[in-house]
Amino acid sequence: MSALIKLQDVYKIYSLEDVEVPAIDGISLEINQGDFVALIGPSGSGKSTVMNLIGCLDTATKGTIHLGSHNIQHLSESDLAQIRGKQIGFIFQTFNLIPSLHALDNVALPMLFQHIPKSARNKKAKKLLEQVGLADRMYHLPNQLSGGQRQRVAIARALINDPEIILADEPTGNLDTKTGEEIMKLLSSFHRQGKTIILVTHNPALTKLANKVIRMKDGQIMGG
């Protein structure tokens, strides 16, 4: 089986006043379709940077990154936006919902950027909100929802364009243990439905659901 995500000798180097700080120091890795990968490491280890590179939110200084058949180093900003919108779903630690839009519109927003008509958007967004248990919160603004509810809105949003890959960066970081577990269960159920999931965390307890754990330290992968 060929890898869905393939990083080869990737560097991300920040230049700070003549000093070059490598956030990622030459890593290579492969992730297959249907994997549940946990990317674990202390803060500053470069795990979030790897996620940003895979998610096309940032570009590498050196090396090649393949997503499916695309070498994303060679894509335009507008093509990258297409990949982010269609192939990837993001779940962030701080939820990152648009505060002026209610839950339903937040969930439907990625479809809007794919120019899908409103009725189709709303239908799908409603279905997803029901799946994550928020049928009665569709018309609430983010600030009218609890942390766990916001994260579930964010998860519904991540799924709306049926992406192959879900990138979750410390998705339970801002939640209490019980709510965190519920969120992890949701992620796990999406994995069972065939999604490729990449979970970034510093919490070893969360890696038990993963079928593959990548440990990082100082911008490098520790012994695979």
Next chain:
Amino acid sequence: MNLDHVLIAVHSIRHRKLRSWLTVVGIIIGVAAIISLITVSRSLESTIQQQFEQFGANRIIISAKGFQGPGTMSQGLTTEDVDTIQKISGFKYVVPGLFRSAEVGFHGETGFTLIGALPAEQYRDFYADTGIELDRGKMIQEGDTHVALIGSRVAADMFGKEMGVGNKIIINKVNFKIIGIMKEIGNDHDDNQIAIPLETAREIFNEPERVDTIIAQVKSGADIPSLQHKIERELERKRGDTNFQVLTATQILEQINQVLGVMQVVLVGIAAISLLVGAIGIMNSMYTSVLERTKEIGIMKAIGARNSDILQIFLMESGLIGLVGGLLGSALGTAGALALGSFSKGAGFLLLVKIEISVLLFGLLFALVLGLLSGILPAYQAAKLKPVEALRYE
């Protein structure tokens, strides 16, 4: 234009109600100021133009040098000068005028106002050509002596009791009989005047010779500039000096328009400054609004928004704010100009406010463009950011 983008923009504007309204208020003030100032100054110009047209372009006005308007104690012109001009052919008539401020008594009350005097036999023609009409009573005519025509404001407002035809008034301690009340002319100066026969005025003011203004009505078809030169030449030859000025109505209008032009520049300048201040306010508020939503832009990019989507949403937002501000500002500016017009009427100064669609459109367009421009720069900057940088923004 994408309707979905408009909706996102509308949500965002409504989400930040106070800030949006403050920005809109800034635009409203700027646009209202420029609309009302331009409207008022243009109305002023057209009002004066209209009054001059009423006055008639076929007139040459001769006055002593330094003459600034009726009532000035000008030196220099006498009845001899009137004779000199009368000898030149090409005029329908030549009217000498004498103007004095004098004490006026009525029913035991006294006050001061301007007394204007023309030869008794010339009132009918001169008033007809000037467009001054009687409200009631009759005109001064040949042979009349101690009679008076009363300006509309004098009749109505000067004394506790309204003046009527047949009443007695005392001018400079001499008894006069009111034979007519004038219709409102529309400017304070004329409406506050009392007209009496020149011969009587010469007696009561003890001015046997002096003339303040000579108005020469040109026969229709005559060459006004050449008559003007002829008057200048003849007066100079007879008098041996040049202490007089000969102006045509057109020249006076030009002079007034020059002054008005300066005023207009000043008014528009003030309006432009207020608009500039408003514009900077809008830009500032737009800039902070976009800046503080850098993270939101990062989120939108992370879920698939292209740079063009981001730009459209923010332009829609700032354009909408500009449009609403422009609409309300145009309405307010128009209301302000109309209010000033009716206020000026009450104050005895004629200002016919003319609402011009082109000025309104300008205000609207200006606000829209201003909104778009002040949104475009920060939106472009934000759209250009890498998503990861925008997301990191706090």
